[in-house]
Amino acid sequence: MxxxxxxxxxxxxxxxxxxxxxxxxxxxxxxxxxxxxxxxxxxxxxxxxxxxxxxxxxxxxxxxxxxxxxxxxxxxxxxxxxxxxxxxxxxxxxxxxxxxxxxxxxxxxxxxxxxxxxxxxxxxxxxxxxxxxxxxxxxxxxxxxxxxxxxxxxxxxxxxxxxxxxxxxxxxxxxDGAPSSDAAATQFGEVVHSMDPDGIRLVWLDLDRVFDIDSMPIVLGRSTQATYCITDGRVSRSHARIDWHGGSFSLTDLSYNGTFVRFGSDGEIVSLRRGSCTLHGSGVIGLGSAPLDATSPTVRFEVLHFADTEPLPLGTSRLKG
Missing domain, CATH: 3.30.70.1230 (Nucleotide cyclase, GGDEF domain)
Structure with a gap:
C-alpha cells in the first residue's frame, strides 16, 4: 500500500x-x-x-x-x-x-x-x-x-x-557539540588575535576570491555546486568546509582522502581525516594529498582583517607561494 x-x-x-x-x-x-x-x-x-x-x-x-x-x-x-x-x-x-x-x-x-x-x-x-x-x-x-x-x-x-x-x-x-575553536587551535600552536577576523582569501591557480563572514559556510570541492570549485580529479565533490564560529574560521574535512593544512611557508603539516582545525594567519590547504607536490591540488589561504587591510597594487598578493 x-x-x-x-x-x-x-x-x-x-x-x-x-x-x-x-x-x-x-x-x-x-x-x-x-x-x-x-x-x-x-x-x-x-x-x-x-x-x-x-x-x-x-x-x-x-x-x-x-x-x-x-x-x-x-x-x-x-x-x-x-x-x-x-x-x-x-x-x-x-x-x-x-x-x-x-x-x-x-x-x-x-x-x-x-x-x-x-x-x-x-x-x-x-x-x-x-x-x-x-x-x-x-x-x-x-x-x-x-x-x-x-x-x-x-x-x-x-x-x-x-x-x-x-x-x-x-x-x-x-x-554544536564540538570543542570550542580556541581548544581546537591549541592543537596546532597558540593563536593570538588582536581582533576577530573579517574574511578569508582563497587562491587556487587563477581562482582568487575573498569571502566575508556572511558568506559562510564555504564548501571546497570538485562539484560545480561547491562554493569554491576546484576542477581536479583528486578532489572530492564536497571535499572540505570552512565555517565561521566563535570568532574564527574552522576547516572541516568531508572527504575520503583527507585534507591537509600547512600554516606559514614552512610550518608543520596537519592532517585532517574528518576532523577540524582553526585557520589563522596564512598557509596552504592540500586536498586529497599533503601540500608538498607542486602538482597536487592546493589552495592558499589568508585570514583577513579588513580594518588593517591597505589597498594593494593590481595583480599583487600578500599570499606567498
Whole structure:
C-alpha cells in the first residue's frame, strides 16, 4: 500500500570501518560493523521511529516528528561512544577507536511504498551526509522548526548549502557539540588575535576570491555546486568546509582522502581525516594529498582583517607561494 505523508528522514553513516577490515580481517570486521549498526539502530525503535533499511555501514529511518528524529540521532552518538570506549580497553582492537558517525535529517513529504521511502526529503537527507564531518549531526530548517526550544538552541546555522542533485540550496544547521575553536587551535600552536577576523582569501591557480563572514559556510570541492570549485580529479565533490564560529574560521574535512593544512611557508603539516582545525594567519590547504607536490591540488589561504587591510597594487598578493 502506498502512502504519502510528512516524515522526518534520518540517514546515519558509520566511518572508520575500513581500518577494522585491515586489522581484524573480513569475517570479524563484518561482525563488528553489523553489530555496531544494529546497536545504533536501537535508537530508532527507542524514539518511536521505523528502521527502513540498513546500508552496509549505515542505516535509514523515518520518524513522525522532528523531535523524535533529533533525539534518536543524539542517542546514536551516545551509543557509539560506548563502542569506542571499549576500543580503549586492554586487548581491544585499536580500530574500534577510529569509528565515527555522521547523521543527517530532513523533513518533507515522503512516499512510502513496499517498505521503502522516496521523495525530496529522502534525497536531501542522504546527500547531506556529504557535508557532515565526523560525529556531526546536520539537519534542515524544516527539522529545526519542529524541535523543542532548548534543543533548538544547540544548533548553529551553516546557512544555505548546495546539495548535489538539487537546484535549490538547503538551509542546514549543525549540532554544536564540538570543542570550542580556541581548544581546537591549541592543537596546532597558540593563536593570538588582536581582533576577530573579517574574511578569508582563497587562491587556487587563477581562482582568487575573498569571502566575508556572511558568506559562510564555504564548501571546497570538485562539484560545480561547491562554493569554491576546484576542477581536479583528486578532489572530492564536497571535499572540505570552512565555517565561521566563535570568532574564527574552522576547516572541516568531508572527504575520503583527507585534507591537509600547512600554516606559514614552512610550518608543520596537519592532517585532517574528518576532523577540524582553526585557520589563522596564512598557509596552504592540500586536498586529497599533503601540500608538498607542486602538482597536487592546493589552495592558499589568508585570514583577513579588513580594518588593517591597505589597498594593494593590481595583480599583487600578500599570499606567498
Amino acid at each position: 502506498t502512502q504519502i505523508r510528512d516524515r522526518t528522514v534520518l540517514f546515519a553513516d558509520l566511518r572508520g570501518s575500513t581500518g577494522l577490515f585491515e586489522t581484524l580481517g573480513n569475517a570479524e570486521a563484518t561482525s563488528v560493523v553489523t553489530h555496531t549498526v544494529s546497536l545504533i539502530g536501537q535508537a530508532v525503535d527507542g524514539c518511536g521511529g521505523r528502521l527502513v533499511k540498513t546500508l552496509g555501514d549505515g542505516l535509514m529511518a523515518v520518524f513522525d516528528t522532528p523531535r523524535d528524529g533529533v533525539k534518536s540521532a543524539i542517542q546514536m552518538h551516545e551509543l557509539l561512544k560506548k563502542v569506542v570506549s571499549r576500543g580503549r580497553q586492554h586487548g581491544a582492537s585499536p580500530g574500534l577507536r577510529a569509528l565515527r558517525l555522521q547523521v543527517a535529517l530532513a523533513r518533507g513529504e515522503v512516499v512510502e511504498m513496499g517498505g521503502d521511502c522516496f521523495g525530496d526529503a529522502v534525497n536531501v537527507a542522504a546527500r547531506l551526509l556529504d557535508h557532515a564531518g565526523d560525529n556531526e549531526i546536520l539537519i534542515t530548517a524544516e527539522v529545526l522548526q519542529g524541535v523543542a526550544s532548548n534543543t533548538k538552541s544547540r544548533f548553529r546555522s551553516l546557512d544555505r548549502i548546495a546539495v548535489r542533485g538539487r537546484a535549490e540550496p538547503v538551509h542546514v544547521y549543525v549540532l
